[in-house]
Amino acid sequence: MEAVLSTNAGMRILIVDDNQDMVANLVDFLESKGHTAEVAWDGFSGLHLAMTQTYDAILLDLILPGMDGFSLCQALRGEGGKDTPILMMTALAALDDKIRGLDLGADDYVVKPFALVEVETRLRALVRRAYGKTVNQSLRVGDLIFNPDTHTLFRGGKALSLSPIPMKILEILMRHYPAMVQRKDLESAIWGNFLRGSDTLRTHIHTLREVVDKPFSHPILKTIRGIGFQLVF
Secondary structure: OOOOOOOOOOOEEEEEOOOHHHHHHHHHHHHHOOOEEEEEOOHHHHHHHHHHOOOOEEEEEOOOOOOOHHHHHHHHHOOOOOOOOEEEEEOOOOHHHHHHHHHOOOOEEEEOOOOHHHHHHHHHHHHHHHHHHOOOOOEEEOOEEEEOOOOEEEEOOEEEOOOHHHHHHHHHHHHOOOOOEEHHHHHHHHHOOOOOOHHHHHHHHHHHHHHHOOOOOOOOEEEEOOOEEEEOO
């Protein structure tokens, strides 16, 4: 799976931890870097969110109420079939605990107390690695199916055709569903540092809407006025 946003663009992170002060610091820091952070305060809630929502990465504590992080990781990687990158947070210093977590499917670990910038850097590295090693997989959001490798697009079983830039916008929105993607992140992902006029993105969004929304009874492309765009079902 090819990473389509720059490393400065927002990731959608699930934090599973019951330490309120630490979680508050993590959320504040990650959101200050442009990411979206959601929180589960116990293992069972974390498992439910990880199975029913889409995240770029999971920040997972090992000592949790209800279900510990080891069991949660095992459930996700086993019957859950989820390959979302997992960064373990642990105060456990024993090498055996780190090895156990990695053996159960975690991708990396960070030992408490940690620097917030290290956590964000490790998360970005895990997400880059995950996008780089996953290939030839279709993206699905509701009845919308897009294959980035073949550039085939279907909604409700009907084949659709898009020009390259609206197609890339759609891919970014699908990868981040159901999160909103800010206008500036879309522009950065598509044009980098080459700034375009304010109407350029709007024109391509209009083209995208004409293809994926107008022929159908249920519109899915939502504009968050002055902020960004998201897919809704």
